Amino acid sequence: MTLLASKAAPPVEQAAPARKTLARRLVPYGYLSPTIVLIVVLMVVPIVMVISYSFRDNVIVQENSVFAGFANYTKVLTDPDFLVAMKNTAIFITVSMVAHLVLGLAFAMMLNTQLLSGVTKAIFRIVYILPWLFTIAVIAVIWRLLLDPSGVINYVLHSLGLINQSVNWLGDPGMALWAVTFINIWSGYPFFMISLLAGLQGIPNDLxxxxxxxxxxxxxxxxxxTLPQLRPVIISMAVLDLIWTSQQFALIWMTTGGGPLNTTEMLSTYTYKQAFSEYEFSTASAAAVIVLLLTMVLAFFYVRQQRER
Structure with missing residues (x-):
């Protein structure tokens, strides 16, 4: 018996280091577990629920929903309002991204020049970054007042003799989309400016x-x-701006609400109206999934570009 006990002891001694090694490997996952739980609860579960809703009919409104297959996607993709929202969103994000890049680079080069003194640069930095300090709600209220038919913009243009009568910038179907695009450009270019300024300051003078x-x-x-050295920053910022601008909702909703006559309807406002105005949650879920897929395409190119860097 003593001989058998002595032979059984070594495996027990070898099991202890194995358990310690396993515990050591599980420690990083223990630290990550709170973040993983939050991601699953706040992101994965809602996305899975929305995808499941998009394949069913009469969800949330009725208790017993039925499987509808791709009927909701067909309904969304053939809806004229959705197609108008797609076109408006494409114009909105493309013009905004190009303008953000041009203005951001121009102001960044101005702040990086050696022709201005340090005090002058500091003053210009404060002035240029002001639009980025306001929240979307404040920006929407300010520009609604400025672009009102009785607002400051019309008064100045009328005083200069550029217009004969007041223009309803946010209420005219021919001007509303360009007006909200201008507001988005004004509020978003400082982020480009700061990022490009950091890139400019990182270029060696030897070149x-x-x-x-x-x-x-x-x-x-x-x-x-300059441009070859800034190329990685420009590409990264352009892709990120496309993703962020495509998801813009608060600015559109608080200025025009998607009107007039759907001329400023975006994918975000279309999805919101389908859910909370029409109570078509299945259709809204299908539209949300389509927007998710489009955003994932942009995210794929962003991640790929980051890996190449």
């Missing part, structure tokens, strides 16, 4: 000095030195 020695002018240095 500019070498280009100057080769006899290049400022435009050639901008094309062959």
């Amino acid at each position: 500019y000095e070498a280009a100057a020695v080769d006899g290049t002018n400022w435009f050639q240095r901008f094309v062959h030195v």
